Amino acid sequence: MGALAVGASWGMDASRSHPADAADKDAIDLTTQYPFYDQAEPAGIRTPPQRYSIFMTFDLVDGSLRTDLQSLLARWTAASAQLMRAEPIGQVQPSSDAGVGQDTGEALGLDAASLTVTIGLGPSIFDDRFGLADKRPALLRRLPKLPSDNLTPETSDGDLSVQVCADDPQVCYHAIRNLARMARDTVQTRWTVMGFGRASAGKGQQTPRNLFGFKDGTRNISTGADFDKYVWLKDADWMTGGTYQVVRKIEMNIETWDADRVSDQEHIFGRGKTHGEPLSGSVEHDTPRFAAKGKDGEAIIAPTSHIALAAHENNGGIKILRRGYNYTDGINEFGQLDAGLLFVCYQNDPAHFVQLQRKLGAADLLNEYVKHVGSGLFAIPPSPKTGHYIGEQLFT
Template identity: 60%
Template sequence: MTTEPRPDDVSAPASEAAAGTSPGAPASGRFSRRAFLGAGLGGLAVGALGGAGGTAWARSDGSGSASAAASESPETAYAFYDQVHQAGIQTPQQHHAIFVSYDLTTTDASDLQVLLARWSAAISELQRGQSLGAVQPSHANAVPTDTGEAADLGPNGLTVTIGLGPGVFDHRFGLAEHKPAKFADLPQLPSDQLEKSLTGGDLSLQACAEDPQVAYHAIRDLSRMAQGTAVVRWTVMGFGRASAGKGQTTPRNLMGFKDGTRNIKDDADFQRFVWHDGVDQAWMKGGTYQVARKIQMHIENWDTDYIGDQQNVFGRSKQEGAPLSGTRELDVPDFARKGADGDPAIPATSHVALAAHENNGGLKILRRSYNFTDGMNADGQINAGLLFIAYMNDPAAFVTLQTKLGRVDRLNEYIAHVGSGVFAVPPAPVSGSYVGEALFR
């Protein structure tokens, strides 16, 4: 990570200057990145923002495949500008994540614009492994612009994905006409045990990286940037994706089961189930919806359960991860197959029988979840579970699946959904613009 102090007034490239209009004039709906940085970031690395969004480094998310093993090199970097989709969705899943939901404290649309633009400029820098300005300012009485804990760590595959909650389209910002018809707060769902302090939010940031300190630094400095405009509502720190070369190819959740075996992997499925076509609202073309749930696991109960029951809960074997109708992890589940007792080999109320696309009219969602653990709860039980994050082009897909799961899933005995949020994720911005810019035109 570059930590050298840089001058505040480095000229932006000509193309960038042309892309922006009057600095600090939010009503125009179009800002130069330089204007945002000048608007309050002080020493942010304006000069380093040049170039068309990352041609010089490793990967472009739009063409990546989630099935590819994530690169664990500290040098892996993802471009932010000029991609079809925001990174952190189809991107191979990194090992660590921090999810944050924010409440907007402003009612001024131009404050929201400035925040989205400053976040966009900063995320582009962070994803390249750059600092957000001086870690050690030259004046002894100057406050460091970048908090410094990610200095020299490298980009580590960092992706930061911005989402907009339903509240962005309420009476506060004059954006109601841009609200997609299918977008609203999630309804109360069966088995929900949601805590108010862990539910909702006007904005979301999902930061994922191979190094947890890199993800933490991104969230810390982006939250700092939001001061006066937004405050953190709820947050979960996640870990635990599979490590290629470390013995796990499919990650395991904290119940010890392989999780992700039948996830969306093909580009065709991403097109069909994840990416928004923009027909309803053009600004969402190439975007998607994000559903985040904090799901508590009753670990102590689970750990006393017989293996036979554990396997019937999921409909899969524990060690191999095979459907109970087969023997290998990648065997296609046969939901009609009977066991020795004449009942379905995969119980009809097992998690996979209820969630499988074969039993839901072909419906699929992208799951991009992480394990979490956070000490002990007030009752002296382990506070741990799944930070469930899913992407889909219609939030009704989650509602359909969770309505069914919440009613009869055998897993419900061992889990509780305590946190929830739904967010519209716009496509990636072009260079000179910012995430969600089209909303303000």
Template identity: 65%
Template structure:
């Protein structure tokens, strides 16, 4: 099991004498196109993420932490995520509840981690840490399931079975956003893969680590489910830049709604004999 801790902007608002230690890029995510945020699933002073192969292990970890904090801190909102290993036989990229692979072009190299995820020595007590952006994204699963697969593939810009870009190749083939067939682009410029591509954001990348979630059935008897999108980067503006473009014209917006949002500073991993965030109090 692993546990990740993040510190929200409110931690540095003066209540705890830490205002002068606020990380340089830690600020609330601005209003973005297509946002439909609910107050009950937005913000927070601390982020606690527990990951385990068995959800019961993660549940008890969070329960015990909440119990120990009782009287000092209260739980604002929680999401039970799942599905990181649900890609299918002989497949490694996770799938979302829409049935498509999620994370094919994710950060994998040490060079990209150093350039886009980890903070450098100039970040002071946050050196070696990162920023976490969390978005709760509701999916209109019933409407999506009624759409034909060919249109679903145009929405994502990839094939549903193997995740290959519609420009051709296999899952990890670099998409060709200029490829045409019959005079038309093979990958719709408003497709999710096109709008999210780092080639269209000045080369900026973020580390994506999303989880599926379900809150059962809603009041209409339909599945209340979606994606808990978590991402890590050395500047939250990178996420804002990408999501502004997605929120404005992504064809996927017809089927999703961003209902929760938060941003946190994640301290570096503690050294032997130290605790998380110890450098903050030196």
């Protein structure tokens, strides 16, 4: 397979909205590139989820100045654009002595592999440390305490977030490594999660599975109208065209889950495990009928099932764009695979996530098997124009 035009790869065929099971899974085109500058929306959000992701947050070191933040955002912008073009960052010297210049080199010769870099601004940079209080995005506050929160500071929050996603893990690692490296005079790393096996589907992709073995994201936002209505910010001053990113590190007790009967698991999710159909229907994309009752007079889809609690029909029409990844942190203290979901969602009002999680955290049958250990909220500025940089409007 040779080089294809940008955007012409698998997963971008807008004519298929509900692909057959076998539609998108048999090949990955590593030559796909996404543009960084001059886009209607920032990269890495509507982009069909790549197979690998590294999420990292950073804190500016004590004593950092406003100009340090400004300079970092400018340098990250330039580097992100280069990385997404599969170019080594920094200056590449012609002499063999200088070699690859500032770039660490491990992605030399690799294609872009659909790399996207998505940079977020945390609430804490607007706490007047940098004289930016008047530029605070209107809805950017730390998330309130939510039911079932079990958060640790070590895996929560941050002044800045960076989400890199790619179809080649080495490309992904190279990007975050070099972005972290070029920033180390200005920031300290705070927490990171390495995700795999995208846990959401973009347009034209089949619905992937979470580590509970269930299809996840069947009813995710997919239409342009829904993106406009629920994801992108309108009339939001310098944030217009941007969005808000919520990140939750959710540990999953997969050992307990695996010991549960599949029929119980299906009751908890409200869907069949093998095919993902709502329990009130027969195929995955059947619209769930939450009012349907069985012969016993009970709701076929339990009102406290995951899909019932999360459904827009039961939440005043609210939708969020989920774009998470599975993760594993190796073997835990009990000798079992430590695994979970890096839940990432995008919405034009963080209160939408809060409303959903208040319900889920209080009543979801799934709570017995999950633990929210990390959390963060970040503002994602719009895609910068060529010659400009992310968040430039903060400093004008």
